[in-house]
Amino acid sequence: PNTAFIFDLDGVIVDTAKFHFLAWRKLANDLGFDFTEEQNEQLKGVSRVESLKKILQWGNMELSEDEFTRQMALKNENYLSYVEEMDDSEILPGVPEILDYLIKNNIPFALGSASKNARTILKKINLFEKFDAIIDGTDVSKAKPDPEVFLIAADKLNARPDNCIVFEDSVAGVQAANKGNMTSIGIGDKTVLGEADHVFKDFTEIEIEFIEKLLRKEK
Ligand code: G16
Numbered sequence: 671p672n673t674a675f676i677f678d679l680d681g682v683i684v685d686t687a688k689f690h691f692l693a694w695r696k697l698a699n700d701l702g703f704d705f706t707e708e709q710n711e712q713l714k715g716v717s718r719v720e721s722l723k724k725i726l727q728w729g730n731m732e733l734s735e736d737e738f739t740r741q742m743a744l745k746n747e748n749y750l751s752y753v754e755e756m757d758d759s760e761i762l763p764g765v766p767e768i769l770d771y772l773i774k775n776n777i778p779f780a781l782g783s784a785s786k787n788a789r790t791i792l793k794k795i796n797l798f799e800k801f802d803a804i805i806d807g808t809d810v811s812k813a814k815p816d817p818e819v820f821l822i823a824a825d826k827l828n829a830r831p832d833n834c835i836v837f838e839d840s841v842a843g844v845q846a847a848n849k850g851n852m853t854s855i856g857i858g859d860k861t862v863l864g865e866a867d868h869v870f871k872d873f874t875e876i877e878i879e880f881i882e883k884l885l886r887k888e889k
């Protein structure tokens with residue numbers, strides 16, 4: 671059976687969390703309250719709508735439906751002004767090596783992201799053409815920790831979920847992979863991503879030998 675790999679975008683392929691932070695902080699400040707890096711951490715893997723709901727709660731603020739929509743659009747415009755400046759130097763260390771290995775060995779891989787800007791970002795960093803499938807926030811109806819995004823990816827790659835290996839930096843994403851019956855690899859802090867089958871600080875810590883072991887289905 672086909673083994674396939676699925677990559678999250680933000681926090682796995684690129685660090686766009688820093689741009690989300692700047693854009694959300696501007697929104698909060700414009701509304702008259704502060705927004706911290708610690709709060710930004712809690713928005714990892716969380717959709718745009720849910721992120722704004724949380725931020726408004728933290729700021730003790732309520733907005734009309736129209737104003738909510740307007741603020742979300744402003745935030746995205748601001749976020750995209752940072753994305754506009756991105757190039758392939760933003761790809762996180764160790765990522766090109768693993769993608770090259772997969773391509774060389776004809777192992778299919780997909781993107782599974784909550785972001786509605788995923789395709790734009792992949793084009794900016796010159797990875798758009800490399801993925802066999804791209805599933806993002808525009809393709810799903812249920813957000814992580816629901817496994818929908820990864821299940822669609824598995825289907826597009828013609829792989830059974832239990833033959834899929836998912837790289838994720840968020841707790842919700844790891845839970846989504848687990849619920850989808852996939853192998854979950856956490857990228858980040860072991861104390862945060864403890865539910866993952868394996869955790870690495872970043873891709874430079876992952877040896878090709880480990881990938882080969884996964885392909886042989888050794889645990
Ligand atoms: C990313 C980020 C989240 C962001 C979400 C939606 O998810 O981690 O912080 O809120 O996408 O992004 P957008 O506003 O671009 O639609 P992922 O799944 O790539 O880590």
Ligand code: MG
Nearest residue numbers: 678680681839
């Ligand atoms: Mg992420």
